[in-house]
Amino acid sequence: xxxxxxxxxxxxxxxxxxxxxxxxxxxxxxxxxxxxxxxxxxxxxxxxxxxxxxxxxxxxxxxxxxxxxxxxxxxxxxxxxxxxxxxxxxxxxxxxxxxxxxxxxxxxxxxxxxxxxxxxxxxxxxxxxxxxxxxxxxxxxxxxxxxxxxxxxxxxxxxxxxxxxxxxxxxxxxxxxxxxxxxxxxxxxxxxxxxxxxxxxxxxxxxxxxxxxxxxxxxxxxxxxxxxxxxxxxxxxxxxxxxxxxxxxxxxxxxxxxxxxxxxxxxxxxxxxxxxxxxxxxxxxxxxxxxxxxxxxxxxxxxxxxxxxxxxxxxxxxxxxxxxxxxxxxxxxxxxxxxx
Amino acid sequence: xxxxxxxxxxxxxxxxxxxxxxxxxxxxxxxxxxxxxxxxxxxxxxxxxxxxxxxxxxxxxxxxxxxxxxxxxxxxxxxxxxxxxxxxxxxxxxxxxxxxxxxxxxxxxxxxxxxxxxxxxxxxxxxxxxxxxxxxxxxxxxxxxxxxxxxxxxxxxxxxxxxxxxxxxxxxxxxxxxxxxxxxxxxxxxxxxxxxxxxxxxxxxxxxxxxxxxxxxxxxxxxxxxxxxxxxxxxxxxxxxxxxxxxxxxxxxxxxxxxxxxxxxxxxxxxxxxxxxxxxxxxxxxxxxxxxxxxxxxxxxxxxxxxxxxxxxxxxxxxxxxxxxxxxxxxxxxxxxxxxxxxxxxxxxxxxxxxxxxxxxxxxxxxxxxxxxxxxxxxxxxxxxxxxxxxxxxxxxxxxxxxxxxxxxxxxxxxxxxxxxxxxxxxxxxxxxxxxxxxxxxxxxxxxxxxxxxxxxxxxxxxxxxxxxxxxxxxxxxxxxxx
Numbered sequence: 001x002x003x004x005x006x007x008x009x010x011x012x013x014x015x016x017x018x019x020x021x022x023x024x025x026x027x028x029x030x031x032x033x034x035x036x037x038x039x040x041x042x043x044x045x046x047x048x049x050x051x052x053x054x055x056x057x058x059x060x061x062x063x064x065x066x067x068x069x070x071x072x073x074x075x076x077x078x079x080x081x082x083x084x085x086x087x088x089x090x091x092x093x094x095x096x097x098x099x100x101x102x103x104x105x106x107x108x109x110x111x112x113x114x115x116x117x118x119x120x121x122x123x124x125x126x127x128x129x130x131x132x133x134x135x136x137x138x139x140x141x142x143x144x145x146x147x148x149x150x151x152x153x154x155x156x157x158x159x160x161x162x163x164x165x166x167x168x169x170x171x172x173x174x175x176x177x178x179x180x181x182x183x184x185x186x187x188x189x190x191x192x193x194x195x196x197x198x199x200x201x202x203x204x205x206x207x208x209x210x211x212x213x214x215x216x217x218x219x220x221x222x223x224x225x226x227x228x229x230x231x232x233x234x235x236x237x238x239x240x241x242x243x244x245x246x247x248x249x250x251x252x253x254x255x256x257x258x259x260x261x262x263x264x265x266x267x268x269x270x271x272x273x274x275x276x277x278x279x280x281x282x283x284x285x286x287x288x289x290x291x292x293x294x295x296x297x298x299x300x301x302x303x304x305x306x307x308x309x310x311x312x313x314x315x316x317x318x319x320x321x322x323x324x325x326x327x328x329x330x331x332x333x334x335x336x337x338x339x340x
Numbered sequence: 341x342x343x344x345x346x347x348x349x350x351x352x353x354x355x356x357x358x359x360x361x362x363x364x365x366x367x368x369x370x371x372x373x374x375x376x377x378x379x380x381x382x383x384x385x386x387x388x389x390x391x392x393x394x395x396x397x398x399x400x401x402x403x404x405x406x407x408x409x410x411x412x413x414x415x416x417x418x419x420x421x422x423x424x425x426x427x428x429x430x431x432x433x434x435x436x437x438x439x440x441x442x443x444x445x446x447x448x449x450x451x452x453x454x455x456x457x458x459x460x461x462x463x464x465x466x467x468x469x470x471x472x473x474x475x476x477x478x479x480x481x482x483x484x485x486x487x488x489x490x491x492x493x494x495x496x497x498x499x500x501x502x503x504x505x506x507x508x509x510x511x512x513x514x515x516x517x518x519x520x521x522x523x524x525x526x527x528x529x530x531x532x533x534x535x536x537x538x539x540x541x542x543x544x545x546x547x548x549x550x551x552x553x554x555x556x557x558x559x560x561x562x563x564x565x566x567x568x569x570x571x572x573x574x575x576x577x578x579x580x581x582x583x584x585x586x587x588x589x590x591x592x593x594x595x596x597x598x599x600x601x602x603x604x605x606x607x608x609x610x611x612x613x614x615x616x617x618x619x620x621x622x623x624x625x626x627x628x629x630x631x632x633x634x635x636x637x638x639x640x641x642x643x644x645x646x647x648x649x650x651x652x653x654x655x656x657x658x659x660x661x662x663x664x665x666x667x668x669x670x671x672x673x674x675x676x677x678x679x680x681x682x683x684x685x686x687x688x689x690x691x692x693x694x695x696x697x698x699x700x701x702x703x704x705x706x707x708x709x710x711x712x713x714x715x716x717x718x719x720x721x722x723x724x725x726x727x728x729x730x731x732x733x734x735x736x737x738x739x740x741x742x743x744x745x746x747x748x749x750x751x752x753x754x755x756x757x758x759x760x761x762x763x764x765x766x767x768x769x770x771x772x773x774x775x776x777x778x779x780x781x782x783x784x785x786x787x788x789x790x791x792x793x794x795x796x797x798x799x800x801x802x803x804x805x806x807x808x809x810x811x812x813x814x815x816x817x818x819x820x821x822x823x
Contacts, residue, residue: 015354015355017376017378018401019398019399019400019401019404019503019819020353020354020400020401020402020819021398021400021503021504022401024401024402024503025401025502025503027445027449027488027489028488028492028502029485029489030486030489030490032486033482033485033486033489034485035481035485036482045476047350049348049350049351050350050351050353050449050450051351051475051476051481052350052351052476053453053454053456053457053474053475053476054350055346055348055349055350055351055803056346056347056349056802056803057802057803058802058803059348060348083376083377083378086650086652089652091652092376092377092378092650092652093375093376093377094375095347095355096348096349096355096356096357096375097345097346097347097348097349097357098347098348128383128395128398129378131383131395132379132382132383132384132385132386132387133382133383135378135382135650136377136378136379136650138378170398170504171401171503171504226730226732227514227732228512228513228514228515228516228729228730230516248501252496253495253496253500253501253502254493254494254495254496254497254499254501254502255490255492255493255496255497256493256496256497257495257496257497257499257500257501258500258501259500259501259505259506260500261500261515262498262499262500262501262506262507262515263500263507263513263516264505264507264514267394267506269504275394275395280390280391281390281393281394282393282394282506325516325728325729325730326516326725326726327518
């Protein structure tokens with residue numbers, strides 16, 4: 001059953017300069033599915049580019065009603081970075097049928113929204129769209145990478161008095177988006193629910209390292225040398241899971257996955273500037289054989305000392321499995337009874 | 341004569357605007373605009389070639405794996421690497437999963453909801469179609485999202501996540517599969533097969549592939565009431581609304597071929613025009629910018645030599661999209677092209693009779709679904725746990741390579757040139773770049789611009805529903821188109 005009328009929560013979703021991947025990821029919501037989750041929470045889609053019937057003039061009429069405040073805008077979700085170029089004109093992305101740059105629509109709608117959400121790392125910080133020399137002058141809603149400001153300015157607060165909620169991730173997990181929207185609709189979401197990058201703490205108080213199935217390899221510094229091998233990917237393969245804020249290995253993707261479980265390194269996609277790590281992805285930069293960028297909270301000397309100790313103590317099982325793409329040596333079962 | 345601008349055009353992936361000239365209630369001319377530019381080809385310049393595997397999937401949230409496959413194939417061509425059989429099979433499974441899920445999403449969430457519009461309220465079938473396919477509220481929306489999410493567990497298992505995986509590498513797949521995981525994959529496929537047989541087709545997948553002519557398809561349709569399955573319902577609508585007369589083109593059809601295996605590709609590479617097949621000559625591909633908001637290229641160029649320099653000002657430009665051509669011809673790509681080129685009997689016969697059109701594009705997509713699912717079951721059974729999935733090989737400092745594959749919506753190519761270990765040129769030509777391309781230097785319109793001519797667009801319709809059908813029948817992906 002849908003929630004009663006007084007609790008309805010209106011959601012408008014627009015796609016700015018991204019890839020649409022956060023919407024496609026959202027479609028992977030399950031148990032229950034996206035439609036059931038939204039309706040159960042009393043969230044009404046005013047419009048979504050991938051799902052709604054309204055097209056062209058019908059959609060422009062919806063926008064006009066929102067602008068005239070005839071439709072209350074509870075949550076404005078913007079997916080994808082905002083393009084300010086060329087030369088500040090915003091013409092790299094016109095909202096089709098309106099003759100106006102998306103940049104202007106986002107600015108105006110954000111003034112009407114009770115809550116403004118940046119969906120994905122692009123809308124949050126610029127992300128991939130701002131990669132290289134940032135040819136389209138792309139930025140996030142309230143950040144240009146690590147600099148506060150972005151499209152809306154550092155002073156921006158939505159109607160409910162909150163800054164932009166940065167649901168960062170490239171793409172976002174469906175539940176990062178849905179849990180946040182449900183919390184907003186239910187009430188009681190406050191500044192304390194956001195971390196220093198204005199990301200929901202519900203998933204950013206964790207590190208990708210938490211629950212990583214390769215943790216035993218990490219403990220013994222039994223490292224994979226090449227992709228598809230089972231060992232820890234921090235030492236050689238560029239894994240940033242010990243620094244990345246997200247619960248990917250606690251809350252699985254697509255039923256049971258994560259980047260680590262998929263056999264490749266975490267690239268820290270919830271972090272501003274992840275797209276320009278300053279070195280090749282999937283390769284750990286080192287100084288004198290020691291990886292730079294060690295776990296965030298650990299004193300370096302201790303880490304190095306513990307690493308050399310644990311390396312010396314690595315069991316043969318882990319040493320073998322670290323370099324295989326399957327379990328080459330199973331854990332011992334202890335003393336076996338002889339077969340009949 | 342009147343002119344109309346349609347947009348934002350939703351239930352397509354990304355941003356699209358269509359300008360129409362209308363005479364006597366029919367479209368007399370059309371211009372297709374891709375209103376967003378991001379600049380991936382500029383961003384990739386100067387990078388380590390392997391970083392393309394992080395960047396290019398993010399061109400597109402719906403063709404993400406296809407972009408990864410094209411990039412990995414291009415790098416693989418540069419390395420001259422041969423994937424171990426497990427790696428090839430795993431990549432085929434990941435790629436098949438995305439392409440099949442995209443067809444499924446297109447049919448249920450993007451295309452069919454237009455038949456539940458008010459414009460059709462007087463039709464005898466309206467109430468049932470609206471109950472099933474109304475956007476967001478119809479019974480199909482929730483049901484198909486669940487089925488799709490369950491099917492995508494294949495991605496969780498083989499690709500880590502979807503979209504934007506790094507599991508697809510030049511030398512294979514990063515995810516080894518153990519024997520119990522092979523069983524899990526087979527179980528997921530069986531679950532999705534169930535949905536397809538019970539809801540989409542109302543018949544076994546094998547039976548669907550036995551239909552080899554329009555006549556057999558018609559006889560199959562008549563066996564049961566239209567409401568017995570969603571495909572039958574579509575055939576009923578197609579008959580009633582004469583969808584084979586909408587959005588017709590008789591252009592050359594093209595496929596790059598996809599899903600490699602020991603006996604060649606599952607869907608073969610080539611072209612097809614007026615009943616004749618011809619081999620594909622990749623060297624005949626060029627991109628023209630005479631009607632694009634681009635500069636820096638006086639004449640059409642092969643992608644190895646193409647440049648991407650945006651310029652919002654050229655007077656003759658009306659889109660960020662370039663105009664790819666094959667030996668100067670505008671060609672159509674997608675499932676209808678892929679199945680015609682491959683020789684799928686039903687699709688070849690339908691295309692021979694009525695060309696490519698709204699009905700045939702949709703049937704081709706739906707007929708491809710059982711073909712892919714059956715292949716996925718076979719690939720899965722061939723996986724050999726404990727044998728290698730991936731090999732790593734060095735990249736030469738100087739080389740060039742192409743990665744050509746098929747996304748759900750058609751032919752996708754990456755052309756990469758490497759110098760001093762860095763990318764000096766990266767060009768992407770995506771499926772909808774072909775289908776929704778603008779006019780070229782000879783003023784030849786792109787495929788959609790041609791397909792729209794003659795489409796009914798009455799003055800009483802604010803959003804002409806026939807135009808909606810034609811545009812969505814291509815399953816456009818606009819974020820890929822310009823990138």
